[in-house]
Amino acid sequence: MTISGKARIAGVMGWPVAHSLSPRLHGFWLDRYGIDGAYVPLAVPPEGIEQALRALPALGFRGCNVTIPHKEKALLSVDQASEVAERIGAVNTVIVRDDGTLFGDNTDGFGFLANLRETLPDWSAKTGPAVVIGAGGAARAVLAALDDAGAPEIRLINRTRERADALAADLGGAISVTDWAARTDALDGAALLVNTTNLGMTGQPPLDLDLAALPEDAVVNDIVYNPLETPLLRTAAQRGNTTVDGLGMLLHQARPGFAAWFGTEPVVDGDCRAHVLAGLTG
Numbered sequence: 416m417t418i419s420g421k422a423r424i425a426g427v428m429g430w431p432v433a434h435s436l437s438p439r440l441h442g443f444w445l446d447r448y449g450i451d452g453a454y455v456p457l458a459v460p461p462e463g464i465e466q467a468l469r470a471l472p473a474l475g476f477r478g479c480n481v482t483i484p485h486k487e488k489a490l491l492s493v494d495q496a497s498e499v500a501e502r503i504g505a506v507n508t509v510i511v512r513d514d515g516t517l518f519g520d521n522t523d524g525f526g527f528l529a530n531l532r533e534t535l536p537d538w539s540a541k542t543g544p545a546v547v548i549g550a551g552g553a554a555r556a557v558l559a560a561l562d563d564a565g566a567p568e569i570r571l572i573n574r575t576r577e578r579a580d581a582l583a584a585d586l587g588g589a590i591s592v593t594d595w596a597a598r599t600d601a602l603d604g605a606a607l608l609v610n611t612t613n614l615g616m617t618g619q620p621p622l623d624l625d626l627a628a629l630p631e632d633a634v635v636n637d638i639v640y641n642p643l644e645t646p647l648l649r650t651a652a653q654r655g656n657t658t659v660d661g662l663g664m665l666l667h668q669a670r671p672g673f674a675a676w677f678g679t680e681p682v683v684d685g686d687c688r689a690h691v692l693a694g695l696t697g
Contacts, residue, residue, distance in 0.1 A: 423452035424475060425676040428459045428467055429482035437480055439694040440669055444681040452677050459485065465492040472515040477676035479509050480669070486521075486552060493519035502586070503555045508672040523553065524560030526668025531636060533667070533683065534659045538634065540564035543606030547571050548598075548622065550578045553638055554611040555586065561607075562588035570601045602629040608651075610637045615645035622647050631655045638664055641695055662688060662695075 427437040433456065441454035457479065459467045464485045469492070471479060481489040486505035490496055493506060494516040500506050506519035531538050545566045547557055550573035561569055569590045573579035576594060583590040593601040602608065608629060614622040616639045624647065629635075635651035640661035648658040666683045674680045681687075 417451075418453055419451050421451060423450070423477050423677050424455070425452070425477050425479055425672070426455040426457045427480040427482060428457045428464065428485055430458060430460050430484060432456045432458045432482070435482060436665065436691055436694055437482075437669065440666065440687070440691050441673060443687060443690045444673055444679075445677065447687075448677075448679045448681070450677050450679060461485070461488070464488050468492045468509060468517060471509070471517065472511050476511055478511050478517075478672065480672055481507050481509060490519060493517040495519070497521065499524060499559065502559050503552075504585075505552055505555065507668070508675075510672070510675045520671065521556060522668040522671045523556035523664070524563070525671065526664040526666070527557050527638070528560050528564060529667035529670075529683075530661075530663030531634070531659055533663055535634065535657065540566040540607070544568040544570060544604055545607040545609065546601055546605045547609045547611060548624070549573055549611035550575070550582045551611065555582065557609055557611050557638070558582070558586055558588075558590055562586065562590065566607075570605070572598045572601055599625045599628055602626065602633075605629060605633050608633060608635045610639065610645070610647055613639065615639050615647050617641050621645070626650060626654060626656075629654075629656065632657075634659060637661055640665060643692070643695075662692065666691065 427435050438454055438456050445452050489506040496519040500519050500521040503521045508520045508522050510518045540561050545561050570593050571579050571590050572593050574595050579592045583592050613619050635656045636659040637645045637647050638661040639645050643660050652658050670681055
């Protein structure tokens with residue numbers, strides 16, 4: 416595709432950023448929809464994130480994604496943030512408005528829920544208790560999304576109890592904390608289990624979790640997407656649970672930003688998924 420002087424430009428800021436699949440994903444959509452635009456990786460060191468974000472309007476950028484380690488600092492660097500971003504305490508999507516001001520949003524929770532609903536159209540957070548493993552940045556987005564979607568009970572489990580307690584107190588809602596030692600019992604009666612840690616990711620040990628108490632009709636979701644089938648998902652599938660991998664969350668969280676920057680609502684489908692997956696495994 417030829418890029419003209421009128422091209423719409425966006426990108427992703429991270430440190431490092433070379434591993435990001437976002438340029439591959441957005442590049443696919445730009446080609447699919449014949450858009451005169453570009454989406455580029457922007458390697459920005461931690462000390463330079465505010466300066467880099469503030470430069471976006473002058474450089475003609477429509478906005479950018481923000482990834483590790485910049486999400487929390489980006490919230491402090493935008494002119495206005497969405498209620499969701501404020502609640503989560505992090506920004507992953509920045510939009511340059513017509514007046515040059517920066518609007519920050521967090522679409523991780525949107526991507527998480529959209530991934531579940533794409534795989535299971537009839538799924539509802541209101542079905543029953545949810546169990547969330549981990550208390551990092553991804554957990555904040557997942558917990559807020561589940562609470563906002565009406566989960567009647569959310570059981571948060573983390574190796575470090577203090578961190579989980581602080582997160583639950585911060586977010587409030589239907590979230591309660593369970594000790595790591597009681598993690599197996601916490602699965603009893605659950606309708607959804609979500610792993611938000613990197614345990615099970617390529618190069619990391621598997622999540623140490625016995626699924627014996629988990630109902631067979633519960634949904635098991637792992638936000639890890641490398642590998643696509645983590646040890647947790649493999650074990651869950653073998654015992655009859657419906658499983659949802661983490662790639663869809665990555666794909667769906669990108670949709671709002673692309674629509675804002677490039678003026679087209681993108682579709683996540685099999686071709687899109689296969690293209691991004693090829694970049695992961697290639």
